[in-house]
Amino acid sequence: MKRFADLFLTLDQTTSTSARVAALATYFATAPEPDRLWTIALLSGRRPKRTVTTTQLRTWAAERAGIPLWLFEESYPIVGDLAETIALILPPPGATTDHSLSHWIDSIRALAPLPEDDRKAAILDAWDSLTPPQRFVFNKLITGGFRMGVSQKLMTRALSRATGIDEAELAHRLMGDWTPDSHSFASLVTAPDPTANLSRPYPFCLAYGLETPPEDLGPPEDWAAEWKWDGIRGQLILRAGEHFLWSRGEELITHSYPEFARAADFLPDGTVIDGELVAWTDGAPLPFNALQKRIGRKSVSAKLLREAPVVLLAYDLLEEGGQDIRALPLEDRTARLRRLIAPLPADAPLRLPPAIAFTDWAELHALRDTSRDNAAEGLMLKRRAAPYREGRRKGDWWKWKIDPLTIDAVMIYAQQGHGRRANLFTDFTFAVRDGDALVPFTKAYSGLTDAEFNKITAWVRQNTLQRFGPVRQVKPHHVFEIAFEGIQESSRHKSGVALRFPRMSRWRHDKPASEANTLDDLKDMLRTYG
Amino acid sequence: MADPLLTFTDEGIYCPQGDFHIDPWRPVDRALITHGHADHARPGHQSYLATHAAAPVMRHRLGDIRLETIGYGEARVQNGVSVSFHPAGHVPGSAQIRVEHRGEVWVVSGDYKVVNDGLSEPFESLRCHAFISECTFGLPVFKWQPQDEIARQINGWWAENAASGKTTILGAYALGKAQRLLCMLDPAIGPILTHGAVENTNVVLRGQGITLPDTTLVTPDLKRGNHPGAIVLAPPSALGTPWARKFGPASDGLASGWMALRGIRRRRAADRGFVVSDHADWEGLNSAIRNTGAERIFVTHGYTEIFRRWLEEQGYDARIVQTAYEGEAADPAEAPE
Ligand SMILES: [Zn+2]
Numbered sequence: 001m002k003r004f005a006d007l008f009l010t011l012d013q014t015t016s017t018s019a020r021v022a023a024l025a026t027y028f029a030t031a032p033e034p035d036r037l038w039t040i041a042l043l044s045g046r047r048p049k050r051t052v053t054t055t056q057l058r059t060w061a062a063e064r065a066g067i068p069l070w071l072f073e074e075s076y077p078i079v080g081d082l083a084e085t086i087a088l089i090l091p092p093p094g095a096t097t098d099h100s101l102s103h104w105i106d107s108i109r110a111l112a113p114l115p116e117d118d119r120k121a122a123i124l125d126a127w128d129s130l131t132p133p134q135r136f137v138f139n140k141l142i143t144g145g146f147r148m149g150v151s152q153k154l155m156t157r158a159l160s161r162a163t164g165i166d167e168a169e170l171a172h173r174l175m176g177d178w179t180p181d182s183h184s185f186a187s188l189v190t191a192p193d194p195t196a197n198l199s200r201p202y203p204f205c206l207a208y209g210l211e212t213p214p215e216d217l218g219p220p221e222d223w224a225a226e227w228k229w230d231g232i233r234g235q236l237i238l239r240a241g242e243h244f245l246w247s248r249g250e251e252l253i254t255h256s257y258p259e260f261a262r263a264a265d266f267l268p269d270g271t272v273i274d275g276e277l278v279a280w281t282d283g284a285p286l287p288f289n290a291l292q293k294r295i296g297r298k299s300v301s302a303k304l305l306r307e308a309p310v311v312l313l314a315y316d317l318l319e320e321g322g323q324d325i326r327a328l329p330l331e332d333r334t335a336r337l338r339r340l341i342a343p344l345p346a347d348a349p350l351r352l353p354p355a356i357a358f359t360d361w362a363e364l365h366a367l368r369d370t371s372r373d374n375a376a377e378g379l380m381l382k383r384r385a386a387p388y389r390e391g392r393r394k395g396d397w398w399k400w401k402i403d404p405l406t407i408d409a410v411m412i413y414a415q416q417g418h419g420r421r422a423n424l425f426t427d428f429t430f431a432v433r434d435g436d437a438l439v440p441f442t443k444a445y446s447g448l449t450d451a452e453f454n455k456i457t458a459w460v461r462q463n464t465l466q467r468f469g470p471v472r473q474v475k476p477h478h479v480f481e482i483a484f485e486g487i488q489e490s491s492r493h494k495s496g497v498a499l500r501f502p503r504m505s506r507w508r509h510d511k512p513a514s515e516a517n518t519l520d521d522l523k524d525m526l527r528t529y530g
Numbered sequence: 531m532a533d534p535l536l537t538f539t540d541e542g543i544y545c546p547q548g549d550f551h552i553d554p555w556r557p558v559d560r561a562l563i564t565h566g567h568a569d570h571a572r573p574g575h576q577s578y579l580a581t582h583a584a585a586p587v588m589r590h591r592l593g594d595i596r597l598e599t600i601g602y603g604e605a606r607v608q609n610g611v612s613v614s615f616h617p618a619g620h621v622p623g624s625a626q627i628r629v630e631h632r633g634e635v636w637v638v639s640g641d642y643k644v645v646n647d648g649l650s651e652p653f654e655s656l657r658c659h660a661f662i663s664e665c666t667f668g669l670p671v672f673k674w675q676p677q678d679e680i681a682r683q684i685n686g687w688w689a690e691n692a693a694s695g696k697t698t699i700l701g702a703y704a705l706g707k708a709q710r711l712l713c714m715l716d717p718a719i720g721p722i723l724t725h726g727a728v729e730n731t732n733v734v735l736r737g738q739g740i741t742l743p744d745t746t747l748v749t750p751d752l753k754r755g756n757h758p759g760a761i762v763l764a765p766p767s768a769l770g771t772p773w774a775r776k777f778g779p780a781s782d783g784l785a786s787g788w789m790a791l792r793g794i795r796r797r798r799a800a801d802r803g804f805v806v807s808d809h810a811d812w813e814g815l816n817s818a819i820r821n822t823g824a825e826r827i828f829v830t831h832g833y834t835e836i837f838r839r840w841l842e843e844q845g846y847d848a849r850i851v852q853t854a855y856e857g858e859a860a861d862p863a864e865a866p867e
Pocket residue numbers: 567569570641831855856857866867
């Protein structure tokens with residue numbers, strides 16, 4: 001564990017990307033193979049099954065530290081991280097030992113069948129034999145959420161440096177539903193069997209937001225345009241008679257969308273399609289909250305299937321006849337895609353999104369202005385000659401979103417953030433005016449600078465009217481412009497509306513609370529854009 | 531019923547019987563000052579009383595004030611109230627103020643730490659009936675490591691940077707913390723440079739006979755290339771500024787009790803965070819309070835509500851005093867310690 005905890009400290013102690021990659025590459029080149037495999041697993045969001053609840057951890061830690069549980073619970077939000085709070089609160093360890101990362105993970109997993117008393121004894125023993133940084137890591141192994149400030153991309157780069165394997169190829173090898181039990185380091189990374197992992201998706205190609213006018217992109221004929229749908233990015237895989245559906249977050253979501261069981265009736269084996277999952281009826285998308293009802297369900301009722309049927313708006317073809325065709329130009333890939341999808345009957349769960357034809361940029365500007373009428377968030381621009389690349393990179397794919405909707409609202413509640421934002425007030429509830437009353441209608445967490453968060457934190461501390469646990473009611477004084485992408489009716493909210501992607505776009509120092517927008521303004525927006 | 535010996539007014543802590551204030555934040559006639567930090571020693575009072583050792587910094591900060599000084603342990607009697615100043619171990623010259631009237635003793639802690647930092651006069655434990663205690667780090671997650679261990683970490687980091695051709699920039703509060711760090715550094719590693727804000731305090735402290743290692747002030751015409759392997763001591767606000775970038779390849783770090791929390795460390799985005807505080811940690815606060823023998827505890831700056839509840843459960847009559855001290859500043863790494 002020392003080696004892994006040292007890696008963690010090194011990654012934590014530097015803000016330089018190259019130093020992080022170097023530290024990780026050294027680790028991948030020198031750690032025992034099972035530890036390498038687990039490190040890849042942890043850094044890509046996989047973790048050992050939880051065998052101890054967080055409630056148990058809190059109770060045992062408070063007991064071991066000799067403090068009442070309430071004091072632990074009060075300390076936790078200030079630290080902002082459970083694993084860290086426990087590591088800080090425990091008394092210094094006794095004699096420490098050094099076992100490997102995999103040893104500790106195995107010992108955590110071995111707790112599953114044991115009675116609670118034995119689990120407690122094992123955890124207390126572990127805490128007592130680990131140094132504080134190792135304890136933190138150990139607790140993280142149990143609670144999950146191991147980020148270490150390393151993206152999958154950075155990890156892949158380090159692994160590429162340590163193994164000499166091409167980065168794009170590695171990114172592909174690390175995709176899919178492997179676990180450290182199903183694979184060894186060799187079978188995952190250095191010598192994979194290409195037929196062993198039927199469900200393995202390709203890394204998604206991701207776009208950056210366009211920051212300059214599209215005119216800067218060069219001749220319009222080099223570019224293809226599509227609507228940018230407000231759905232879930234998905235990759236549909238048909239191989240060896242089976243089908244798999246992946247979300248962009250590398251989650252296998254096949255069972256939430258039974259519509260695609262029929263895909264094999266329509267499409268040949270060895271086909272992989274990239275597209276957008278949207279709830280769709282009568283030739284048009286339903287609002288996002290219809291799709292929202294389908295997200296994360298293990299089984300779907302017939303009623304829900306009728307109310308919110310889902311289709312894949314197919315916009316790219318990555319594999320055809322079992323061949324990886326990502327290196328072909330977009331134009332070729334979409335031509336092949338069209339040949340596949342166009343003949344499908346109307347009840348097939350796949351659609352070709354409507355084509356957008358334009359000859360000059362001015363025309364495209366005008367089309368973009370109609371995005372909301374087309375239930376889209378704007379346009380996607382893709383270079384016709386570009387291959388399908390892996391990950392987020394600049395140059396070939398761009399999001400060209402429409403300007404958000406905005407409303408001026410009064411801050412009424414504040415709550416402290418977590419992690420990097422612990423000890424700062426960053427989570428706020430906003431209200432619109434309704435006569436003399438204030439009606440809360442949304443929460444927002446992002447959009448302010450660090451300096452602004454510092455300022456508002458100081459203000460909240462001095463202007464708290466009441467506390468409800470971690471939430472503080474504050475004087476209704478500050479007005480913020482809230483930007484959002486969409487507005488929908490909602491019976492779950494007091495205000496009757498739900499916003500899509502709300503964030504603070506501006507601190508309206510110039511506006512008193514008495515000039516914030518009203519509930520009627522909000523309802524007008526619902527009528528116009530809902 | 532007679533007034534309590536010390537009361538809490540809009541101006542600050544007040545002794546009606548002796549007619550004086552302690553660390554008041556609004557202008558008063560007679561102010562007893564625990565130490566020279568800006569949230570305790572404010573401008574505008576008619577007269578000041580502080581320790582001999584705290585006086586030079588106060589004069590430096592507040593200019594031409596009417597300041598009387600007193601030695602540690604020396605008593606002054608005014609209208610039957612005896613006051614004396616006792617080391618608080620916080621920064622050089624810092625004091626707890628003991629107030630006694632007809633056998634009743636109250637102590638105002640000011641800011642304090644119970645461990646000896648080798649620079650400040652070591653904390654003296656006082657018996658009293660009522661203790662007004664700060665609790666900046668009054669949570670059980672705050673536990674300081676021994677100073678030797680921190681010194682080893684900082685010198686190790688500095689030596690590593692020096693070996694790889696990087697300048698080391700260490701951010702710390704300019705009054706007290708920076709000088710304490712100065713005394714922890716190993717001058718064999720390389721030269722020690724200082725930011726003007728830090729050097730100003732160095733000059734004052736050296737002027738009153740305190741020995742500090744040799745330092746070189748960073749001036750606009752200083753040839754930075756002539757100081758390979760240097761460490762630069764600067765206030766936290768100087769980190770990441772054009773001033774700091776002029777040193778070329780560098781590694782920066784912050785020294786503060788708040789660096790105990792990973793979230794704050796990451797938010798500050800310095801390369802390293804060293805947990806060094808001039809306040810008492812959880813154990814320090816608890817032992818200091820225990821050792822006073824006091825039954826009544828008033829808590830100020832910090833996690834007052836939580837700490838008060840904890841003390842009450844330990845059997846104390848514990849209350850919160852609302853003050854204008856800056857224990858819970860929005861950006862804790864910038865807060866005076
Ligand atoms: Zn203070």
